[in-house]
Each structure stands twice: as C-alpha cells, then as structure tokens.
Amino acid sequence: MSTCSVSKGCFVFKPSPKKRRVSQKTVHFGERKDSGDTDLQFVTCQALWNQIKQELEQIQEDLNKQLLDNLESFLRRSHSEFQAKTTEWTYRMKSREIPTAALVLGVNVTDHDLTFRSISEVLQQNVTPYIALLEAKDCTGIKNLMQKLMGQLMNCYIDVDSLEDEDNVQVSHNRIRCSMTSLVNWYEGVTKKTSSETPSKKRTSSSRHWLSSPIVVIFKDMESFTTKVLQDFIVISSQHIHQLPLVLIFGIATSPMIIHSLLPHSVSSLLCIELFQSLSCKEHLSTVVDKLLLTTQFPFKLGEKVLQVLINIFLYHDFSVQNFIKGFQLCIVEHFYSQPLSILCCQMADVKTRVNSLSHEQCENVRRLPSFRRYVEGQVSENQIALLTADNYLKEVVQKLLEDLHVYHENYIPVLRCLHVLTSSLPKYPLGKQIRELHCMCLEDQVWETEEYESALQLARMLNKSDLVNVLQQCVEIFVSSAVKEFDQTVEKLKEFLTQFQKLEVAEAFQERDVSVSSQKELQKKTDLYHLQKSLLELKESRRSKKLTKFEMLRFEVVDYIDGLVRSYLAPADHKTLHEVVYFNTPSVLREHLNAAPRIALHTALNNPHCYLKNEALKSGEGSISNKAPDICIVYKLHLECGRLINLVDWLEAFSTVVTAAEGPDAASSDQVDDIIHARFIRAVSELELLGFIKPSKQKTDHVARLTWGGC
Structure with a gap:
C-alpha cells in the first residue's frame, strides 16, 4: 500500500491501541448498595443537614457580630456628624475627606461574598437603605462604575409601588446621565420625598431609617480595581462630599498598606481611613x-x-x-x-x-x-x-x-x-x-x-x-x-x-x-575550712541521691x-x-470530587465526548474517529497521531476527510476543501491553542508545535 500524502499516512496507519488506551474516569459518587429505605435515608440526610446549616449560620453570626457592630457604629457616627453639621464634618468638608472603612478580611477570598452579604443586610436593616456593592470585573472604567453605582442605589429605593404612582420616576436607568451631579440630585430628591411623607401614606424601605441616611459604597475586591478608576472616583466624590454623605468600605485581602500602594498621596489624603479586622480564617x-x-x-x-x-x-x-x-x-x-x-x-x-x-x-x-x-x-x-x-x-x-x-x-x-x-x-x-x-x-x-x-x-x-x-x-x-x-x-x-x-x-x-x-543563725557560726569542706561533700552527696x-x-x-x-x-x-x-471514611471519593484533575478531564472530554454529552451518536470504537463528534474533538484526536510538529495543511486535509466521510467517497476524495470546513478547522485549532495543547512554531511557518505528549 502506498500513500501520496503525509496526512493519509498519519490517518490510515494508526498506532497500536495499547499505546492509545487511557483510563477514562467519570465523576460519580461511590458505589451504592441497594437498600429498601432510600426515602428514609434521604429524609435523615436532609434533616441532619438542616440542623447543621442552622448551627453554621449561628456560628457565622456570632463570629461576625463584633465586626458588624463596629462597622455599624462607624457608619452611624459618620451619619450623625453629617446630619448635625458638627465641627468634625465641617473640617472634613473643607479638607474634602471621605469617611472610609478599610476592612481586612484575609486571603480566603471565596468567603468574602458571604461576609459582604451579611454586612449589606445588617446595614440595610439598621443604618441606611442606600448600599452599593461593586466588583472590579464590573467597573473597568469610571463610566461603568458610575452606572453600576447609580443602578444599585436607585434599585435600593425605587419599588413597584413607587413606579406605578409617580410618572416622573418612570425613566429607564439608561436615559439617566451617570454622573456625580445626577447622583446628588437624585439623593436630594429622595431625602426630600422621604421627609415629606405622611404617616398614612405607604412608605418605601428608606422610611425606616433616619433622614439623610449615608450612601455606602462597598468595594468588594479593592486590590483588583484599576488604579485609575479608584483615583477618579475618589477625587470626584471628594468634590461633592459637602452635598453627599458618602462612606466607602474597602474589602482588603492582603494588607491595609495596599491602599497607599495603589493610590498616590494626593488621593489617599482625601480619605479618612479607619481600620477594621475580621476574625482569622483559621480561628473560624x-x-x-x-x-x-x-x-x-x-x-x-x-x-x-x-x-x-x-x-x-x-x-x-x-x-x-x-x-x-x-x-x-x-x-x-x-x-x-x-x-x-x-x-x-x-x-x-x-x-x-x-x-x-x-x-x-x-x-x-x-x-x-x-x-x-x-x-x-x-x-x-x-x-x-x-x-x-x-x-x-x-x-x-x-x-x-x-x-x-x-x-x-x-x-x-x-x-x-x-x-x-x-x-x-x-x-x-x-x-x-x-x-x-x-x-x-x-x-x-x-x-x-x-x-x-x-x-x-x-x-x-x-x-x-x-x-x-x-x-x-x-x-x-x-x-x-x-x-x-x-x-x-x-x-x-x-x-x-x-x-x-x-x-x-x-x-x-x-x-x-x-x-x-x-x-541567719548559720551565718553566726564560724566559717572555717572544715565547715566549708563538709558543706561541699553534703552538696555532692545530695546530687547523687x-x-x-x-x-x-x-x-x-x-x-x-x-x-x-x-x-x-x-x-x-x-x-x-x-x-x-x-463515620464516613472514604477519602478517595472525596479527593475525586474536590481535588481537580483538569488534564484528565480535558482528555476524557475531547477523546470521548460521549462520556459527558451522553449522545449515542458519539459512541465510537477504540482508535476510530466519529464524524458526528464536535470539531475540536476531531482535531484533538488527529493531533494525537502526530509528532512534535504538526503540518497545518495535512491536518486540515485529515480533518476534511473525517468530516466529509458521511457524504460518500466522492466528497472525501475531493481535492478542494470547502470554505465552511476550513472555517470550522480554524476555529477548532484556535480552541485547542487556547486550551494549551499547541502553539505556533518559529521553526516552520506552516507548522504548529505540540505542547503535550502521550494520551493524557
């Protein structure tokens, strides 16, 4: 048998199945032994977890109590100063300082969401309804930050009843110009409306709080924010601090010094910072x-x-x-x-x-x-x-x-x-x-x-x-x-x-x-050489026994x-x-679920898509490639047949051969590759490059280098 193309040789002469055999693991629970009381097992499990969940919520509440109390006291103090126009707030107005709480939460970033949720709920119930939680991924620029801020604040105040009663409020947030001036005007309108409400009229959630409640802006992941965005927002906010009782809360995972690292002195001097420390995650x-x-x-x-x-x-x-x-x-x-x-x-x-x-x-x-x-x-x-x-x-x-x-x-x-x-x-x-x-x-x-x-x-x-x-x-x-x-x-x-x-x-x-x-009596005795030698012998004897x-x-x-x-x-x-x-003592099942093995999972998904997609049409024998499989799976299986360098032209021809196999021998033997197939191939190769299996090669322009070796 002779071949006229490397791709055909690559595709036809497959290696031994033993070399390509890999263990395909699927994520599953441990082996279940049949039992007639599955309903009772489920009810018992559910009841037990509900009890544990209540205990965990109580633990979380007890551990965060002091932190929440301190934050609430800080916000009330800032609020009362603004409301009474005290000397301290007047000084802040002149120096344009913004009250800021630096909340050091630790490196356990995945737990921060729960902490901020508790903080938001407590502050909304006891201090102010105007709270916005901002994340760095949503605030790539100052415009995005203002849009997110105003959207959350207006949603905090406007409810279904007020939208139905007032026509002037029925303006979409997209039409509102997102600027600090618009925020000041909105805040003044909200506070005036709250103060003029009669007891008989139905009130919104803000009527439970004091007049002129502060606006709390929480930066959940302060280290992830762009320096330019933080600087612009702080500078703009400081210019309106005499009109807007703004309070900032910085969620910090590392150290409070990150504030001075991210912000220059001219900006950090606009913040009146008070430090708060949460409980250590190890103690938790x-x-x-x-x-x-x-x-x-x-x-x-x-x-x-x-x-x-x-x-x-x-x-x-x-x-x-x-x-x-x-x-x-x-x-x-x-x-x-x-x-x-x-x-x-x-x-x-x-x-x-x-x-x-x-x-x-x-x-x-x-x-x-x-x-x-x-x-x-x-x-x-x-x-x-x-x-x-x-x-x-x-x-x-x-x-x-x-x-x-x-x-x-x-x-x-x-x-x-x-x-x-x-x-x-x-x-x-x-x-x-x-x-x-x-x-x-x-x-x-x-x-x-x-x-x-x-x-x-x-x-x-x-x-x-x-x-x-x-x-x-x-x-x-x-x-x-x-x-x-x-x-x-x-x-x-x-x-x-x-x-x-x-x-x-x-x-x-x-x-x-x-x-x-x-x-004292011994000192009165005569301390001659005899008594000194006797004392020394007694000391040695006492040490021995x-x-x-x-x-x-x-x-x-x-x-x-x-x-x-x-x-x-x-x-x-x-x-x-x-x-x-x-007692539960099966660590292997726990490791399988919690200790990620991304390489094995990726290989299993690309080499055997039926394992995850559960489509009967995707079932294929050992060493064969199904044309029903996703394009990236076909490209991945073909790249397993190649060496360190892969010729893109031969790879494309092999891909076209597999994809057009169902259309008959005439389509498979065609010399020209359809544009649609060409586009599908380019997309699949790009996805494979994104996953880290291949990279462009400097040795040959029409080749790519393989980054992995072996089955998985």
Missing part, C-alpha cells in the same frame, strides 16, 4: 470543627483520613471555610448515598424505633460490617450463632452497641479537650497546637503509643506550679460542663489535686520563713492520672463496633 475553621465534629449534638462524624483531606485542602489551597463546609456537606451526602445502614445515623431518641424496623436484608448488611465481624469473633459460640441467625437478638445487640458508641463520644470529647489543654502550651507542640490536629492523631491510632505523646508527657512532667494549676482548673471546667455522670469522680479527684497544691503553697511559705531564720520534692511527686501523680484517662477514653473510633454507621 477551629470554631466550625469544634461545633460540628467535637460534639454529640450531631451523630455524623468524619474519619481521620477524610478530615485530613479537608484540612489539607483548606491549609494548602484556599483557606476557605465555606469550601470546607461544602466538602463536609459532600461527605454527608456520600455517606447517606452509599451506606444503607446510614438510617441508623440519627439522634438517640430515634435509634430504638429504627433498629426495630430493620429488615432481614439490612440485618445482613449489619453482619457484613468488618467491625461487627470482629465483635462476633470475640463472643462465645452460643452468642455467635444467635447473632448470625436470629434477627431479633441482633437488633437488641445493635441497639446496645449504638448506645455504647454514643457513650464513647460523650466520654471521648471531654478527655480530648483535657489532653489538649495540657499539651497545647508545651514547647514545639508535640501533639499539635490546634485541637483538630490532636483529634486526627487520636482517630488515626492509639495516641499513647506514639513518640509524640511520650515527648508531651515528659514535657508535662516539667511544668511549673502555676501552669499545672491552670491546666487542672480548665480540666475541671471541661468535665463539669460536659455533664457526664461518669466524670463525677474525675472532677472530685482533680479538685483534690488542686487542694493539695494549695496546701503545698502554705507549707512552702512556712518553710521559707524557717529557712530564713536558720540561715536526689529525692523528689512533694511538688514533683504531686506533679507526676497529676500527669499519670491524665495519662490514665487518655488510655481509657481516647481509643480510636475504628476500634468501636458499628463505627461504619456514623
């Missing part, structure tokens, strides 16, 4: 972990590997608490989707009813659990037979085991907090600085068998008296607040330790007084007692029977 994450995982309020738990995946994504990728919460939500959905026994992941009040309603198939699912198999192997032969054959007996045991699991969590959390209090202040933090790190270590293995734990105990045995007393006091508070009856004796023992430390302080005070008296003081003995006793609590209550969760019911 610690609060979320504490409220969601280290509690018995919610039955669902995360395994060590899954929790580590979520924390690593947070620490090494985005610092986004919202993405952590989304990952947590994905774990809940996946657990209730793939685990048929997740119907037992519910509140303890519902456990008995759901266990009694288990079907025979679900009882078999219980018997297949690895932790339950280990439990059966540890029973006597009679109980083993009953557990494997009698469903009623199995249900009784399952109910007891779930109650034991709940008790395990009730005991685990206070002891974990107690151990964290003891070790979080040690040098170099052998067991981690955050409680989530210690929690992961306890879930992974028996923490008392690790080198880090031994190192922590050695350091704890060298704590001074004040630190140790402080640790004991915090532990007492933890156990008392847990309200677990099993720890009543523990609380009494810790209080007894505290009493002994107090007695030691009193005894030491008396001892110091006696030593001072005896030392050093005896522990009462404090050291008591300190050892305290540390050993806490060590006993750790060994009794901090066993790993996977050692507990039926832990699979409440």
